Amino acid sequence: MTATRSRIIGVGSYLPEKILTNADMADIVDTSDDWIFQRTGIRQRHIAADSEMTSDLALSAARNALDAAGISGSELDLIVLATATPDQTFPATAVRVQSGLGMTRGMAYDVQAVCSGFVYALTLADNHIRLGQSRRALVIGAETFSRILDWDDRSTCVLFGDGAGAVVLAAETGFGTYDDFGILTTHLHSDGRYHDMLYVDGGPSSTGTAGKLRMQGREVFKHAVSKMSEVIDEALATTGFSPEEINWVVPHQANRRIIEATAKKLGIPMSRVVISVDRHANTSAASIPLALAEGVGDGRIRKGDLVLLEAMGGGFTWASALIRW
Incomplete structure (x- = not known):
């Protein structure tokens, strides 16, 4: 028995240019490289520029994923973007990405499940494909957490960074076994x-x-x-x-x-x-x-x-x- 399943055909990422090392963090709050690394394993984090919004990070990661997949944004019919730091209260950050990619059909929406958000978004896109509602989907996780950090709280501000990653899903038919794709x-x-x-x-x-x-x-x-x-x-x-x-x-x-x-x-x-x-x-x-x-x-x-x-x-x-x- 054959079944329609989602296959990842492209992966992409984007990290802001600015880097804050643990030594840099020690200039901001009472901490040290040793204190941070021993407790978290973190050495550095990327921080979005003042001019960069979550949609900018997401769009760069999306373009890289589409390049890897060998398709254009106009071939997509679904974008699901996971973020807890959207550009605006509304509309969804996903529609900004949709516009930036030249996608004028299908649907685009955000998902908010914080750190689990990408797997939530992947699941929703997979369900759309399994139900026949989509053939080409873009799933993105993008955050500018630096905008919601208390930079006086050393227990939290040292932990987070900004960035975006994306995958392109394609509907393909297989035998539906767990040894399949x-x-x-x-x-x-x-x-x-x-x-x-x-x-x-x-x-x-x-x-x-x-x-x-x-x-x-x-x-x-x-x-x-x-x-x-x-x-x-x-x-x-x-x-x-x-x-x-x-x-x-x-x-x-x-x-x-x-x-x-x-x-x-x-x-x-x-x-x-x-x-x-x-x-x-x-x-x-x-x-x-x-x-x-x-x-x-x-x-x-x-x-x-x-x-x-x-x-x-x-x-x-x-x-x-x-x-x-």
């Missing part, structure tokens, strides 16, 4: 009881301002390891694969200690985990596609590989996707 399974979760552990203290209907990021770091760490492990187990249970069969794990790049603890809990060696947090810091919805673009770009991720994506973000939200490359 494409997005095999996705799993999404949320639990609003954890709202106050990671949030922004502003918004149009509450304060009328964008607000600043607030986080209970220890609690987030604890829940991140358990929930990401659970959603990975869910993906493996659905498909029947074992951890040993996973070629590459591409996790949300929040903190190296979280990544290491999750991998250890699942028995997956760090040699099979793509890490970019040291150079990008936590870029929220952009972190997974940025790391994915690195893994594809340097040849680590190859055709036929089994690739696992996993993330957790404010809300809490958490998600996984298993892909046959």
Whole structure:
């Protein structure tokens, strides 16, 4: 029996030119390179220029992904953009990207699930393709988190950076088995009881301002390891694969200690985990596609590989996707 499935045919990324190292951060708040690196694994982060909006980062990543796929923006019929830092309250940042790419048909919309946003967006685009509502889709994770940081709070401002990553999906027909190509399974979760552990203290209907990021770091760490492990187990249970069969794990790049603890809990060696947090810091919805673009770009991720994506973000939200490359 044949089935329509989403296949990733192009990956792209974009990082702002400006870099803040840990030494630079020490000039801003009471911290040090050693303090940051030992707790997070972060060495530096990219910061958007004053003139750069989230849509600018997203558009650059999108163009790179389209170039890799060998198609133009006019051939797309769907854009799903994951971001917690949109250009404006409305319209969706995705429609700015749509206009910039010369796409005048189909649909474009934003998804807000914070650090899990890219996997949420990927799932929605995959569902559109499986239902026959789309044939060519662009999925983007893009953030300018530097705009919502409290630069006096050393426990949070050192953790985040700006960037964007994107993938192009194409509808293709296969035999529908888990040994076949494409997005095999996705799993999404949320639990609003954890709202106050990671949030922004502003918004149009509450304060009328964008607000600043607030986080209970220890609690987030604890829940991140358990929930990401659970959603990975869910993906493996659905498909029947074992951890040993996973070629590459591409996790949300929040903190190296979280990544290491999750991998250890699942028995997956760090040699099979793509890490970019040291150079990008936590870029929220952009972190997974940025790391994915690195893994594809340097040849680590190859055709036929089994690739696992996993993330957790404010809300809490958490998600996984298993892909046959």
